[in-house]
Amino acid sequence: MAQHKLFLLPGDGIGTEIMAEVEKLIAHLNNTGATDFATESGLVGGSAYDVHGAAISEEDMEKALASDAVIFGAVGGPKWDNVPYEARPEAGLLRLRKDLGLFANLRPAICYRALAQASSLKPELVEGLDILIVRELTGGVYFGEPKEITELGNGQKRAVDTQVYESYEIDRIARVAFDLAMTRGKKVHSADKKNVMKSGVLWDEVVRQAASDYPEIELQHILADNAAMQLVRTPKQFDVMVTDNLFGDILSDVAAMLTGSLGMLPSASLGAPDPQTGKRKAMYEPVHGSAPDIAGKAIANPIAMIASFAMALRYSFDMIELADKVEKAISDVLDDGLRTGDIMQTGCRQVTTSEMGDAIIAKLQ
Numbered sequence: 001m002a003q004h005k006l007f008l009l010p011g012d013g014i015g016t017e018i019m020a021e022v023e024k025l026i027a028h029l030n031n032t033g034a035t036d037f038a039t040e041s042g043l044v045g046g047s048a049y050d051v052h053g054a055a056i057s058e059e060d061m062e063k064a065l066a067s068d069a070v071i072f073g074a075v076g077g078p079k080w081d082n083v084p085y086e087a088r089p090e091a092g093l094l095r096l097r098k099d100l101g102l103f104a105n106l107r108p109a110i111c112y113r114a115l116a117q118a119s120s121l122k123p124e125l126v127e128g129l130d131i132l133i134v135r136e137l138t139g140g141v142y143f144g145e146p147k148e149i150t151e152l153g154n155g156q157k158r159a160v161d162t163q164v165y166e167s168y169e170i171d172r173i174a175r176v177a178f179d180l181a182m183t184r185g186k187k188v189h190s191a192d193k194k195n196v197m198k199s200g201v202l203w204d205e206v207v208r209q210a211a212s213d214y215p216e217i218e219l220q221h222i223l224a225d226n227a228a229m230q231l232v233r234t235p236k237q238f239d240v241m242v243t244d245n246l247f248g249d250i251l252s253d254v255a256a257m258l259t260g261s262l263g264m265l266p267s268a269s270l271g272a273p274d275p276q277t278g279k280r281k282a283m284y285e286p287v288h289g290s291a292p293d294i295a296g297k298a299i300a301n302p303i304a305m306i307a308s309f310a311m312a313l314r315y316s317f318d319m320i321e322l323a324d325k326v327e328k329a330i331s332d333v334l335d336d337g338l339r340t341g342d343i344m345q346t347g348c349r350q351v352t353t354s355e356m357g358d359a360i361i362a363k364l365q
C-alpha cells in the first residue's frame, strides 16, 4: 500500500481538541491496515505567531506544499486581537489557500437523519437535505489589491477592499461545480450580485458560457441576497450552489445551521490537477472557527473535523469506501443518540469531544 503524507495543522482554540480526534482515527486506520498515513504536525494561526511571530513559518509552509494533503483545524481568538494585521491568525489560513492554489472549496451541507430536529428550521424543511456549496477560495475581495486604510489628512480615514475576478478564475470554479453536479442532481444555482457589481456581471457571463459545455446541467442564476433567504425558506430546492469567495463564506455558515450546527460542516479546499500526475494540492478544514467561547471545555463537536478528514479520503486518496464508512459511522453514532452540547436534544446522551471521537471509531470496528 502506498504511504501518504499528511500535514496536520491543528491551530488554535478548539482546533487542537478536534484534531486530537482525527489523530486517533488515523492511528486506528493505520493500526488496522486500512491505510498507511505518515503524519507530521505544524503550527498555524495564533499558536504559530506566539512561537515564530508569523501566522505560519516558512518551514511549515514548505511542509504543507510537500504533503499529499493538509488537515487543518481552526485559527483565531481574542488573544491575538492586537497583533499586526499581516500576522493575525487568519493570515496563516489565507496564505495556505493562496500559496497551495486551493481555488475550489467544497462545503457539503447534509442533514443527518437523526439531526432534523436539531435544526433551527422545521424538520420537514431539512430532512434529507443534501446541498453542496462550491465556494471560490483564492480570489475576490479577500485577495484583491488595493487593500488598505489611508489617512485623508482631515481627521478622516478611508478603507478600501477590492473585489477582483478574472474570467479564468470564474470559468474554473464553474466547471468544478458542473462536474460535481453531474454526479448528483445536475442542478446548479450560481449566486452573485450582478445587479450592483461588475464582478457579478462577469461572473454570470462566464458561468453561462462554461455551462454550454454541460448541456445536461440545469443552471439557474440567483442573486446572493435572495440565495440567503431561499436557503432558510426552502433549502431543499438547492443541489449545487456556486459562488464567490465572500458570498460563499457567508452562505455556507447559513447552510451550516440547516444541518443542526456549525460544528457539523466539513470542507475540502482543492487546487487544479497537476498536468503530469493528475494530483491536486488539497487542504481539509471544518467550516467553523476556533470557537473561543467553548475552547478548553472538551465540549466541541469533532464531527465537522472528522467529516473533513473523510473528504480527504474521498478526494485526495480515492478511498471512497473508507470515506463512506467514516460518514456512516458518524450517522450511526447520531442514530444512537450521542450528542455534543451544540446538537443536544431531549432524550439524547451528551458526550465530550473525545467520547464522540471514540464512539465514531468504535463504529468502524
Ligand code: NAD
Pocket (backbone or CB within 6 Å): 014, 073, 074, 075, 076, 077, 078, 090, 093, 262, 263, 264, 285, 286, 287, 288, 289, 290, 291, 292, 293, 294, 299, 300, 301, 302, 304, 342
Ligand atoms: P466560530 O465558528 O469559531 O464560532 C461561532 C459559534 O459556533 C460559537 O458559538 C462556537 O462555540 C460555535 N461552534 C463553532 N464550532 C463549533 C464546534 N465544532 N462545536 C460546537 N460549537 C461550535 O466563529 P467566530 O466565533 O465568529 O470566530 C472565532 C474565531 O475563529 C475568529 O478569530 C475567526 O476569525 C476564526 N475563524 C476561523 C476559521 C477557520 O480557521 N477556518 C473559520 C471561521 C472563523
Ligand code: IPM
Pocket (backbone or CB within 6 Å): 090, 093, 094, 249, 287, 289
Ligand atoms: C472560513 C473562515 C475564513 C474565511 C476566515 C477565518 C479567514 O471564516 O473558512 O469560512 O473567511 O474564509
Ligand code: MN
Pocket (backbone or CB within 6 Å): 249, 250, 253, 287
Ligand atoms: Mn467562514
